[in-house]
Amino acid sequence: MEAQLTCDQAGNHPTTTIENEERSHLEEVLAAVRASVGRARDLAERAEASHREAGAQLAADRGELAPEEAHLSAFELNRMDAQAALAHRSHRRLEKLLASPYFARVDFAEEGGADSEAASDGRSLPEDQPQATYIGRFAFTWQNRALVSDWRSPVAALFYDFECGPAVFDAPGGRREGTLMLKRQIAVEDGRLRCALDSDSSVRDEVLAQALSRSSDAKMHDIVASIQHEQNAVIRDEAPGTLIIQGVAGSGKTSIALHRVAYLLYRQKGRLSSQSVAILSPSRVFSDYISGVLPELGEEPVRQWSLHDVASLLLEGIAKAAPPRSFADEADLARAERARVKGTEEFARQLASWLDEQLGEKVAGEGAPVADVGKAPSIFDPHDVAVGGDVAEAGWLAECFAAYAPVPFEERLDLIAGDALELAHGKTFGRYAHAMPTRREVRSRLLRMMRAKNPLALYRRFLADTGQSALLKMASKGVVEWEDAFPLALCAAAFLGSDGFAATAAVRHLVIDEMQDLPPVAHEAVGRLFRCDKTILGDVNQLVDGRPVAAPETVAAHYPGARVVHLITSYRSTCEITELASRVLPVAGLVPVQRHGEPPRFVRCGDTAGVLAAVEEAAARWEASEHRTLGIIAKSDFLAARYAELLGRGRPVTLLTDETAVYPGGIVVASVRLAKGLEFDEAVLLDVDGRQYASEVDRNLLYVAVTRAMHALTVLYRDEPSPFLR
Numbered sequence: 001m002e003a004q005l006t007c008d009q010a011g012n013h014p015t016t017t018i019e020n021e022e023r024s025h026l027e028e029v030l031a032a033v034r035a036s037v038g039r040a041r042d043l044a045e046r047a048e049a050s051h052r053e054a055g056a057q058l059a060a061d062r063g064e065l066a067p068e069e070a071h072l073s074a075f076e077l078n079r080m081d082a083q084a085a086l087a088h089r090s091h092r093r094l095e096k097l098l099a100s101p102y103f104a105r106v107d108f109a110e111e112g113g114a115d116s117e118a119a120s121d122g123r124s125l126p127e128d129q130p131q132a133t134y135i136g137r138f139a140f141t142w143q144n145r146a147l148v149s150d151w152r153s154p155v156a157a158l159f160y161d162f163e164c165g166p167a168v169f170d171a172p173g174g175r176r177e178g179t180l181m182l183k184r185q186i187a188v189e190d191g192r193l194r195c196a197l198d199s200d201s202s203v204r205d206e207v208l209a210q211a212l213s214r215s216s217d218a219k220m221h222d223i224v225a226s227i228q229h230e231q232n233a234v235i236r237d238e239a240p241g242t243l244i245i246q247g248v249a250g251s252g253k254t255s256i257a258l259h260r261v262a263y264l265l266y267r268q269k270g271r272l273s274s275q276s277v278a279i280l281s282p283s284r285v286f287s288d289y290i291s292g293v294l295p296e297l298g299e300e301p302v303r304q305w306s307l308h309d310v311a312s313l314l315l316e317g318i319a320k321a322a323p324p325r326s327f328a329d330e331a332d333l334a335r336a337e338r339a340r341v342k343g344t345e346e347f348a349r350q351l352a353s354w355l356d357e358q359l360g361e362k363v364a365g366e367g368a369p370v371a372d373v374g375k376a377p378s379i380f381d382p383h384d385v386a387v388g389g390d391v392a393e394a395g396w397l398a399e400c401f402a403a404y405a406p407v408p409f410e411e412r413l414d415l416i417a418g419d420a421l422e423l424a425h426g427k428t429f430g431r432y433a434h435a436m437p438t439r440r441e442v443r444s445r446l447l448r449m450m451r452a453k454n455p456l457a458l459y460r461r462f463l464a465d466t467g468q469s470a471l472l473k474m475a476s477k478g479v480v481e482w483e484d485a486f487p488l489a490l491c492a493a494a495f496l497g498s499d500g501f502a503a504t505a506a507v508r509h510l511v512i513d514e515m516q517d518l519p520p521v522a523h524e525a526v527g528r529l530f531r532c533d534k535t536i537l538g539d540v541n542q543l544v545d546g547r548p549v550a551a552p553e554t555v556a557a558h559y560p561g562a563r564v565v566h567l568i569t570s571y572r573s574t575c576e577i578t579e580l581a582s583r584v585l586p587v588a589g590l591v592p593v594q595r596h597g598e599p600p601r602f603v604r605c606g607d608t609a610g611v612l613a614a615v616e617e618a619a620a621r622w623e624a625s626e627h628r629t630l631g632i633i634a635k636s637d638f639l640a641a642r643y644a645e646l647l648g649r650g651r652p653v654t655l656l657t658d659e660t661a662v663y664p665g666g667i668v669v670a671s672v673r674l675a676k677g678l679e680f681d682e683a684v685l686l687d688v689d690g691r692q693y694a695s696e697v698d699r700n701l702l703y704v705a706v707t708r709a710m711h712a713l714t715v716l717y718r719d720e721p722s723p724f725l726r
């Protein structure tokens with residue numbers, strides 16, 4: 001969302017001349033955009049009409065066209081459809097430009113004169129004459145003049161990375177060195193200039209403060225006009241591999257990840273497309289909340305998966321995975337203990353190295369097991385097998401099995417089957433050609449020699465080998481418990497290899513939000529099975545599943561070569577709310593953005609009636625304010641549902657559940673788990689007393705809950721506040 005900068009609020013800057021200059025420039029640009037919008041609308045309408053006509057014609061001709069003609073017509077129809085969609089997209093972009101074509105201007109004088117990208121509007125410039133570039137969400141060119149440059153273009157980096165003075169940027173033709181003569185923040189709203197200010201650090205702080213003081217929405221917005229220097233570095237990091245962003249609550253991780261996707265889509269057009277990017281997000285409601293950012297930035301939405309979706313994709317044809325259960329609601333202690341063990345680093349490491357050992361993979365690290373070449377790993381138990389007129393002997397099969405390490409089992413058995421057939425042909429001089437089994441038949445005989453013939457059996461074997469058989473309980477027939485989903489996927493990979501998963505092969509960039517939600521074994525599976533570049537973000541302190549806090553470097557260990565960046569500035573909440581969050585959980589090095597609001601309210605409620613009355617009071621206050629969202633947060637799903645039912649008798653509220661597909665804004669009731677990642681203008685935290693929030697695990701839950709509030713926070717407790725608040 002555009003920063004709501006107003007000149008009066010931004011101090012005593014001499015704005016009149018600047019504003020006059022910018023107002024007349026804006027008129028010029030808007031006139032060009034208007035003309036362009038008219039053309040784009042005509043084009044879009046014509047493209048759609050042609051598509052409709054062609055579709056009707058094809059339907060009328062159905063049955064009369066030869067198959068190849070029908071095929072060609074369908075192909076042509078698809079092409080026209082794509083063309084119409086493109087025309088509409090370009091029209092929509094231009095409409096957006098009409099409201100706000102740009103948000104900044106930089107004047108750059110290139111050393112030794114400019115034939116620079118900045119001079120791409122076709123005008124020839126005298127030496128050292130600064131070239132003005134206007135920066136907006138999308139580029140706009142009119143009559144061969146670049147009137148607006150995309151915020152992702154190389155020249156736009158000047159705005160995010162430099163103050164007036166010496167500056168450089170990397171243009172396609174090479175590095176451009178020179179002087180940034182002017183840097184200006186420009187706020188245009190509904191096609192009208194609201195403000196134009198030459199940017200210095202106080203103006204930038206003001207732009208940021210105003211962006212942060214806005215009311216929250218049911219959808220996250222872009223932050224292009226106020227991206228901070230350290231955020232820009234992450235967004236524009238194009239190095240391949242895995243980038244891990246550990247950031248304190250409200251440091252803009254999700255925003256940055258989405259802007260990074262938009263940036264990479266722009267920079268790597270031929271390689272990446274919206275279909276080849278996937279985002280792994282913590283819940284459906286969160287997916288909806290963030291769904292507007294990429295379209296705001298002019299990109300198509302990318303696919304969004306939940307962790308359960310990923311598990312289901314990886315286990316297709318192997319098993320089903322039961323849905324995750326909320327830790328705070330788990331009543332079955334034995335199941336909770338099974339989940340705890342499978343959520344440890346130790347378990348993930350054990351399974352990974354056991355599988356590597358079975359595959360004959362060389363395992364890095366001192367003392368790690370290394371397969372003994374020449375000796376069949378224990379998983380394969382060969383015996384002599386007849387192949388045509390020949391016999392493939394057990395010893396030879398064992399040698400082959402070891403020699404093909406670490407090829408995944410299915411491919412390896414197939415290779416051995418091929419070798420056995422070739423050998424048999426050679427030895428019998430083709431005399432048994434008529435009686436030769438097929439390669440597939442030999443392969444299935446070999447499969448019978450495996451001590452584990454499928455991924456589930458392999459997983460069972462691992463558990464038996466490590467004395468943990470009691471950890472596996474099927475949720476129902478063919479359905480594994482949630483915590484077994486990723487261990488099973490890793491076992492499936494031992495059979496299929498990472499290329500054997502169609503779902504992962506189509507992804508060229510994977511974004512994982514809330515990395516701390518993934519148990520180590522899920523990171524291991526994702527790291528091994530998605531061989532693409534990744535952006536992984538989260539906050540190790542925002543744990544909601546009862547696991548102990550782990551350093552981001554521990555997550556990084558599952559992604560060979562991963563780079564880790566730390567973001568320590570917290571943007572979301574007022575200083576007063578951030579101060580309370582720091583009391584609940586002190587985070588070393590955290591820097592709150594200086595924005596003040598009212599101090600959090602603490603209300604002793606006594607009993608449920610008291611809680612309901614206090615919520616009602618907070619809701620009435622919220623209603624009278626300009627704020628748009630109010631989050632009422634309970635510790636568990638169960639409590640959230642119970643309170644939603646009670647509160648819903650008095651006023652409309654929406655309960656967030658795993659099934660909620662649309663984030664509605666207004667008043668929502670949610671568990672901490674489902675509120676994670678979201679933000680509310682105001683939050684009311686329920687039952688923050690010693691009964692609900694007492695353990696170290698609860699401390700993390702409370703930290704997540706407190707940090708959801710942007711402007712105001714009310715903390716309710718029954719008798720005594722939780723020890724973490726004292």
Ligand SMILES: Nc1ncnc2c1ncn2[C@@H]1O[C@H](COP(=O)(O)OP(=O)(O)OP(=O)(O)O)[C@@H](O)[C@H]1O
Pocket residue numbers: 208211212221223226227228231247248249250251252253254255256538539542571572676677678679707
């Ligand atoms: N540079 C910025 N300019 C304007 N707003 C910003 C900026 N950086 C972050 N914000 C705002 O701060 C809030 C928090 O951002 P975001 O949700 O991306 O943070 P996060 O680190 O993912 O949070 P959490 O981990 O607590 O869920 C959002 O309202 C976002 O728009």
